[in-house]
Amino acid sequence: MLMNRPCTRILISLFAMCALFCACGGDSDVSAEAGDNYSERCYDQKNLEGFQADFGNYRRGQTIPFLFSDGLMFPLAVSDVEQGMDEVTCRKYKFTWLESSFPIYSIKISAYAPTFYYNEVDKLYSDTLRVTFGQYVFTLDNPEVHKNSTRIRRSNGSDSLAYNPDSLFVDTMMINGVKYTDVAVSYGRKYESVSQTKLVKADARLYYQAEKGILKIDMEDGSSISIREED
Amino acid sequence: MKKVLLFAAGTLLFASCGGNDDASSIVITNEITSDMQLMLDAKKGFSKDTVIYLTDGVTFVDKVAQSAEFGKDDKPGLTYKALAMSSAINFSMKVQPGSGELGSIWFSCHPGDSDGITFQEPVFPLDRNGYKLTFMDSLKVGKSVYYDVLKFDVSMAPSSHCSASEYYYGYHDGLLMVVSKNGIEMSRVSEKVYKENVERRLEERAEADSIAQAVADSLAQAVADSIAQAFADSVAQATADSIRMANPSAEEDSTASTGDTTKVEIPQEVLDMADSIADCVKKAYLSGSLSAIKNCGI
Known part of the structure; x- marks a missing residue:
């Protein structure tokens, strides 16, 4: 019954999209951050000494x-x-x-x-x-x-x-x-x-x-x- | 609408079936050029030596480990490797029949080059990008004649990573000769030649060691003698001085005045000390450590 209401459907869809977007966005940020740090560790060092x-x-x-x-x-x-x-x-x-x-x-x-x-x-x-x-x-x-x-x-x-x-x-x-x-x-x-x-x-x-x-x-x-x- | 869908599905089915038919029509065969087939045919007569020797005939001789793995009848092919002990002769070759094409030959000729270079469907003589592969009926190396030889000439290849300019591979015997970049030939010789060289070097090294030992012995003896002599001199001088002090007007004792050391008895502890220092000098000399001589307490 509840799902039949267009407004509710839209709200649920928006909520799901937002959750999906946030989750994906969050993961991307984390991996990018980790990757940057990793890269920095690798590339910012000087040559052998x-x-x-x-x-x-x-x-x-x-x-x-x-x-x-x-x-x-x-x-x-x-x-x-x-x-x-x-x-x-x-x-x-x-x-x-x-x-x-x-x-x-x-x-x-x-x-x-x-x-x-x-x-x-x-x-x-x-x-x-x-x-x-x-x-x-x-x-x-x-x-x-x-x-x-x-x-x-x-x-x-x-x-x-x-x-x-x-x-x-x-x-x-x-x-x-x-x-x-x-x-x-x-x-x-x-x-x-x-x-x-x-x-x-x-x-x-x-x-x-x-x-x-x-x-x-x-x-x-x-x-x-x-x-x-x-x- | 349904008819259109059925037609599309039928078309797709037909296309996919047709694709399968095409794939199954490729029969995997061990195709190979006749020139390369000759290399694989040498399986039965291939020399079983796993160690060969190359020399420039003057000063240099090196031991080379080689291996040749021939495929089986249902999967023919050849993988050959030759690695020298100290020099950078590092020759690898693979002969592979093809599927729908006439096979390939790959080779690499530098210890740091795992990529190598591949020639598809090779027919000899072959000349690509400066790499020249030439078949030779025979090649005389030293006093021996080897038959069915493939010459790899990389001297004109701009991208070559090879450590030499020419390699000669005998179909029945493996690597026969290598020509360095400055034109010196390293040719196949028997184990006897290699052993003679090793024995000569070891004899020379032993001779050098014995000379060093003799020098060390004489150096040690000289050090011991000089310590004893220095002690005797100082005792004689002290004796002469004491006589002069006791009786300044008396005729000088000829022995003391001349410092005659033959009558001076050297105490055992001085002799032991001299021997100890001499031994230290000898060991330091033999170990090649000149600075250690300074620490011998001379």
Whole structure:
């Protein structure tokens, strides 16, 4: 009976439309607001900082002279540097590619910054890089992590470790006649097969420094490449 | 009105049925160009090696893991991958028969390039956008001759992400040769060549280690000797001084005046200290840490 009255019908319709409109409008506002905040968090941050950003001071187009262990000199060129924000994970990233025509090398240095840090110590320990070189993969800690905690020791021709089995710190190192200080060492892993699904321990080492970047890579076959700077 | 509606419904039904007829008329077949069929036919004779070796013949040799997966008779195809251990030789290829078309060949040649490039219905020789694919009856690599080879020449491709300029794929053996961007050939060699290189390098490294050990030993010995000598000198000098002080007019003791250290007996604790410092210097030298030498208490 009540519904039969035109006025009532109009009122109910208006009420329903209003409710629908408000509900939709409300939802839209909420999602838009959340989206904006999320976007702001992602986009308003500055680029990577510290060890991850400054490692090697690599600039696109730069070439770095390197020496292959069997005597071949070759330039390693910084072919690309890409940095930005991963919109899905909201993590800052930086990729650096070092390449040479021959030997046919391609080294990718990847840095990802976490979305937040618990404290300064967490920040220091999260300040890592991943270096991919052929099938070898190295994880580079910020050398500061190991500066006061680890020393490389050698006895009976093999290295012995004091603290972290994957990464070490060397005070001073001579490479091709040039002295480098605050050098860290990363012990490598390698992909087990062409499927590249599983990493296993490799007898490979990467020596690096925050300022100059990659200094030397020892490979499993006994060969190595090392930076060849003027004395 | 009803007639019109019935007519429309009938038209719709007819159209939809017709659509179904068209779809069912596409028979899925594994069609492929004869050039690519030859690649799939190599399934039986394909070399079973999963590791191959490439060298420039002078200084560089690298180990390359390869895999070739041939499809089955009802679903033919080929997926090939070759990944070098240290160099950026990263070659992937897929040969896929088509449905209603003559298949495709896809390849990628850089560790960071997962997109690659696809050629539909390829017939060799093929030249598209600077990519040249050429079939070769045979290719001589070192002392060996390989038959049925596909050459990928990307040197003129402006959008190429490849880390080398030419790749040679043997239908029966996989990757045979790679030519770098500056024209150096990396050719297939036997495992023996690779092992010889590794052994030579390890010998050289051991030799370098033994030289370093000898230098460290002699450095440590020199440090120990110089400490003992310094102690003996100071004892001799002190003896001479004390004699002079006790009897200034007496003829100088020739031993003391000349600082003869052969008669000076060095205490064991001094010798132990010298050995300890020498050992510290030796370890610091061998570890390559020059600054650690400073901390040896010299």
